[in-house]
Amino acid sequence: MIRIKNDQMMKFSAVLLDLDGTLLDSLPDLAQAVNGMRADLGLPALDTGRIGTYIGKGAAVLVQRSLSDAPGQSHQEAMARFRHHYQDCNGRHAKPYPGAMEGLSRLRDMGLKLAVVTNKPAQFTQPLLERTGIAPFVDASVSGDTCAHAKPHPEPLLHACRLLGATPAQAVMIGDSVNDAQAARAAGMRMLAVPYGYNEGHDVRSLEVDAIVASILDAAEWLAAH
Numbered sequence: 001m002i003r004i005k006n007d008q009m010m011k012f013s014a015v016l017l018d019l020d021g022t023l024l025d026s027l028p029d030l031a032q033a034v035n036g037m038r039a040d041l042g043l044p045a046l047d048t049g050r051i052g053t054y055i056g057k058g059a060a061v062l063v064q065r066s067l068s069d070a071p072g073q074s075h076q077e078a079m080a081r082f083r084h085h086y087q088d089c090n091g092r093h094a095k096p097y098p099g100a101m102e103g104l105s106r107l108r109d110m111g112l113k114l115a116v117v118t119n120k121p122a123q124f125t126q127p128l129l130e131r132t133g134i135a136p137f138v139d140a141s142v143s144g145d146t147c148a149h150a151k152p153h154p155e156p157l158l159h160a161c162r163l164l165g166a167t168p169a170q171a172v173m174i175g176d177s178v179n180d181a182q183a184a185r186a187a188g189m190r191m192l193a194v195p196y197g198y199n200e201g202h203d204v205r206s207l208e209v210d211a212i213v214a215s216i217l218d219a220a221e222w223l224a225a226h
């Protein structure tokens with residue numbers, strides 16, 4: 001338990017945060033990398049909004065979904081082209097959502113430990129956290145290839161809890177998608193959802209979560225009240 005400003009005790013000690021679609025609008029960079037890959041393979045560009053519905057289960061699934069019109073295409077070659085382009089544009093246009101930086105600051109002021117838990121490959125996570133100014137706020141990050149399984153498996157969330165010295169009951173996941181919600185549930189942890197991210201094209205209200213919050217700042221207020 002930690003003491004918060006109004007002298008109440010709070011049962012949470014750690015917050016796990018999804019990255020793409022929760023802290024950062026990274027779709028412009030991801031779309032540029034997908035369409036750079038498609039151009040290299042002689043394929044026409046896809047609409048950015050459509051690419052947004054392919055985000056959530058990591059880079060390999062994003063690439064596979066982005067090539068549904070090219071079934072004979074080598075996945076390995078496509079991944080190499082995607083990585084090449086994303087390395088170049090990762091963090092160029094990605095921006096924190098309104099309330100994200102203020103929310104991170106508030107969560108830290110409340111004495112909570114913070115970790116990013118993303119399905120993004122690790123080679124892209126740290127550079128992105130640094131370029132967008134998020135790195136100084138977080139104590140740890142777990143990427144899609146850090147553990148044997150990625151979200152919606154609970155393993156990355158449980159690993160993040162261990163890194164932060166918290167039990168799942170002391171932790172809350174904040175995310176935008178079914179992958180975060182299913183992982184949190186399987187890990188035995190509370191889950192708050194933001195409505196503005198990439199939920200594979202589905203309404204966030206379809207998720208089984210403890211609350212839908214308008215921003216990370218609102219999530220901090222929810223935590224302070226619970």
Ligand SMILES: O=C(O)COP(=O)(O)O
Pocket residue numbers: 018019020021054055056057058059062117118119120121151
């Ligand atoms: O890389 C993805 O597909 C999604 O990444 P996220 O887990 O940070 O939303």
